[in-house]
Amino acid sequence: MLKALLQGKPFGHPLHPALVHFPIGLFVLSLILDIASYLEITANDVSRGAFYTMAIGVVMGAFAVAAGLADRSDIRLDHPARKTANLHMVLNLSALGLFVINLWLRSAQPEITVTPAAYLLLSLIGVGIILFSGYLGGTMVYDDGIGVGRHRRATRTPRRTIRVSNRTAQDGWLPVCDDSEVQDGETLRVVCDGNIVAIAKQGGEVYAFQEFCTHRYGPLSDGKLQDHQVECPWHRSCFDIRTGRVVEGPAKVDLKTYSVTIRSGKIFIR
Numbered sequence: 001m002l003k004a005l006l007q008g009k010p011f012g013h014p015l016h017p018a019l020v021h022f023p024i025g026l027f028v029l030s031l032i033l034d035i036a037s038y039l040e041i042t043a044n045d046v047s048r049g050a051f052y053t054m055a056i057g058v059v060m061g062a063f064a065v066a067a068g069l070a071d072r073s074d075i076r077l078d079h080p081a082r083k084t085a086n087l088h089m090v091l092n093l094s095a096l097g098l099f100v101i102n103l104w105l106r107s108a109q110p111e112i113t114v115t116p117a118a119y120l121l122l123s124l125i126g127v128g129i130i131l132f133s134g135y136l137g138g139t140m141v142y143d144d145g146i147g148v149g150r151h152r153r154a155t156r157t158p159r160r161t162i163r164v165s166n167r168t169a170q171d172g173w174l175p176v177c178d179d180s181e182v183q184d185g186e187t188l189r190v191v192c193d194g195n196i197v198a199i200a201k202q203g204g205e206v207y208a209f210q211e212f213c214t215h216r217y218g219p220l221s222d223g224k225l226q227d228h229q230v231e232c233p234w235h236r237s238c239f240d241i242r243t244g245r246v247v248e249g250p251a252k253v254d255l256k257t258y259s260v261t262i263r264s265g266k267i268f269i270r
Contacts, residue, residue, distance in 0.1 A: 006070035008151045016067035026057030031123045037115040047115045061096045077160045081144040091133035098126040149233025153224045158189040173268040189221040207241040208258035208269045215251035
């Protein structure tokens with residue numbers, strides 16, 4: 001329930017991209033106030049404003065980090081963007097740590113009215129890190145589609161890609177995994193000799209269809225399942241998982257489907 005809340009599923013909107021605006025904006029504002037204080041552009045004591053703005057930014061940053069960690073937990077372990085996500089996480093935690101240190105140093109000298117150069121440098125480095133990290137976050141969304149549409153799905157997304165080979169086929173049927181590995185409303189992602197297949201269970205039945213949407217190749221194993229339909233997480237095309245037929249566009253080409261059977265508690269596809 002906590003993970004779903006942090007991912008924004010109760011709100012129908014991803015929470016992490018909404019939260020990150022607060023710490024970024026507050027830290028940048030704090031830096032601007034520090035520059036004004038250091039250069040003594042104004043006679044007013046703006047260094048305290050920089051301190052309190054930074055403090056609120058740290059609090060909001062902690063919420064953004066929690067939501068980001070919840071989103072990261074749903075990235076497939078074999079996804080190419082996993083490394084980018086790890087770097088994004090390390091940079092954000094490092095920046096947040098710098099701002100915490102900065103606050104601690106400032107709290108020990110509440111009488112200071114002009115921001116020292118050391119504190120200003122810490123702020124500059126911290127803001128620089130979060131701006132670059134924010135760029136990485138954008139590339140994961142726009143280039144890799146990470147997290148797009150997952151707030152519309154109630155069940156978990158596949159944690160890994162199951163890799164099998166036609167060499168293990170039995171009478172034309174390929175063993176994939178145990179039936180217990182996929183619960184009702186969930187999906188699996190399977191690669192067999194270059195073919196990528198999504199396996200879904202709904203109403204106690206198991207279905208198999210091509211992984212990528214015929215519109216812009218969104219990953220259907222990350223899509224929402226409802227009424228024997230899968231909704232592409234990227235552009236919301238809908239397909240009948242029993243026949244592969246397009247139910248709702250923008251996709252116009254039906255999906256390829258595969259025969260499925262269960263033998264001795266194991267899922268086989270042809």
